[in-house]
Amino acid sequence: MQNFNLPRALRGAVRAEETPQQLFAQINGAIGDLRQRHDDNISDVREHVDNLTTAMNAMQGQIDGGIKPSGGSMIAVDADYTKTFASFIRKGDGEGKLSELQGAGDRAAIQAALSVGSDTNGGYLAPVEWDRQISKEQVSTSPMRKLAKVVTTSVGAFSTLWEIGNPASGWVGETAARPQTTTPQFASITFASGEIYANPAATQRILDDAAIDIGKWLVDALRVEFNRQENIAFLSGDGVNKPSGLLTYITGGANDGTHPGGNLTVVDEAIAVDALIDFMYGLGAPYRQNATWVMSSLTAAALTRLKDADGNLIWRESLIVGQPATLLGRPVEIDEGMPGPTAGNIAIAFGDFRAGYLVNDRYSSLRLLRDPFTNKPYVHFYATKRAGGGVLDPNAIRLLRIPV
CATH class of the missing domain: 3.90.1690 (phage-related protein like fold)
Known part of the structure; x- marks a missing residue:
């Protein structure tokens, strides 16, 4: 048994004093354990990949649902309208499930705005992004x-x-008197x-x-x-x-x-x-x-x-x-x-x-x-x-x- 060149991963799992049949059974058991560990590791990797994919899909869903980067900050857009518009453009008037739209009222409004042959009623031709800040007249401030x-x-x-006032003062000689002066x-x-x-x-x-x-x-x-x-x-x-x-x-x-x-x-x-x-x-x-x-x-x-x-x-x-x-x-x-x-x-x-x-x-x-x-x-x-x-x-x- 000592002449066997066993893989390093199996050397600690078998005992050389066993019979060949016992040794073979032990090697098979060790190989099964290694396969199980390998499968567990693959499962963990797949779970991490699935979690990462789920997170990325959620972020994409937020972007598709109405969050767009603007100037380094995230600004919400009109999510309901954007979703309705996208569904209408993709599926048309008679296609897709009605539940995928935002309701009959929204669909009717879009259809009315997209009047055939009218260039002036295309109010819903594309979703619009609007500024979430309020503009006003500048107010001058005093210096x-x-x-x-x-x-x-x-x-x-x-x-x-x-x-x-200031305290009074005057020039005097060396031995001249110094009378009191006025006080401020x-x-x-x-x-x-x-x-x-x-x-x-x-x-x-x-x-x-x-x-x-x-x-x-x-x-x-x-x-x-x-x-x-x-x-x-x-x-x-x-x-x-x-x-x-x-x-x-x-x-x-x-x-x-x-x-x-x-x-x-x-x-x-x-x-x-x-x-x-x-x-x-x-x-x-x-x-x-x-x-x-x-x-x-x-x-x-x-x-x-x-x-x-x-x-x-x-x-x-x-x-x-x-x-x-x-x-x-x-x-x-x-x-x-x-x-x-x-x-x-x-x-x-x-x-x-x-x-x-x-x-x-x-x-x-x-x-x-x-x-x-x-x-x-x-x-x-x-x-x-x-x-x-x-x-x-x-x-x-x-x-x-x-x-x-």
Whole structure:
């Protein structure tokens, strides 16, 4: 028995001391075991292949049923109509089972749209894919939040101190007396936050069934609307349950005399090169080095045509994407909330807005409450936002008004 060259897989399954008949039976049994293991492995492989095939068929079914990739994301299409159309095209009017279509109503609608000899009624000639996003008019936003100093608070208001006057001083001799000098006084400036609210509603059914995310759309729409409202207030708000607007700190304005440092300087000048130069240099040097022009598009259109004595345009468009144009060397920000270049309007603001205007943001100011209980079957989205603002330093900003 020791002279047998058995396969390696069988060497441990037989014993050499057995008779040839016993050894042959043992070899047959070992071969049967190997065959069984081989069949089991093949069965496992087939099961894995079947599972993979099932998964691929499911994915193909999802694609055929109405999920198409678009821009890297999966977007649902009109699955019911696409299936009905495909079945109709494949099988025709009298072929196939009626159950494979979506019903007699759908079939009749397709047949009506595919009128023989009519080019104008082919509304169902092909399934259409429609955008699951909502397009709307672009809303311009104010640069005030970008230009101004923004302070975030955990309470409803922000206060700071304004220094009135400077301590007196004087030159003295070595042994001369040093009498007491005057002491500056302090006044408090408070920037209270106002509250904007909205309470739109949608039915629960449209939230469940809509192809777009209605909830996310509502939140985004509210955010845009709240930004629009606060940007208006940053320019013209009267300070009652809203920010105090920049243009209200003038004689006769809603915030006339409310700042301990006085009102903003208003210069009545026509839009001309020499007038703009005088207006710009009328701002103190500490503020002028960080100053920005703020105006509407209509005012900007008038300024782009102005030339100096040498015939050069004083307006310079930026050659770098994202960088603002410049006027007399200083950047320009377009704010459509600013009045246009009409007689009597304050058309231009110029100054260091970070030093001159403050925005007070309440911490986590935008809040949203989803209310499905108050007015069933409607779901209300009660949203609030708290923000305040006002002039911080009236010496940092100047206003140009078009003469009447």
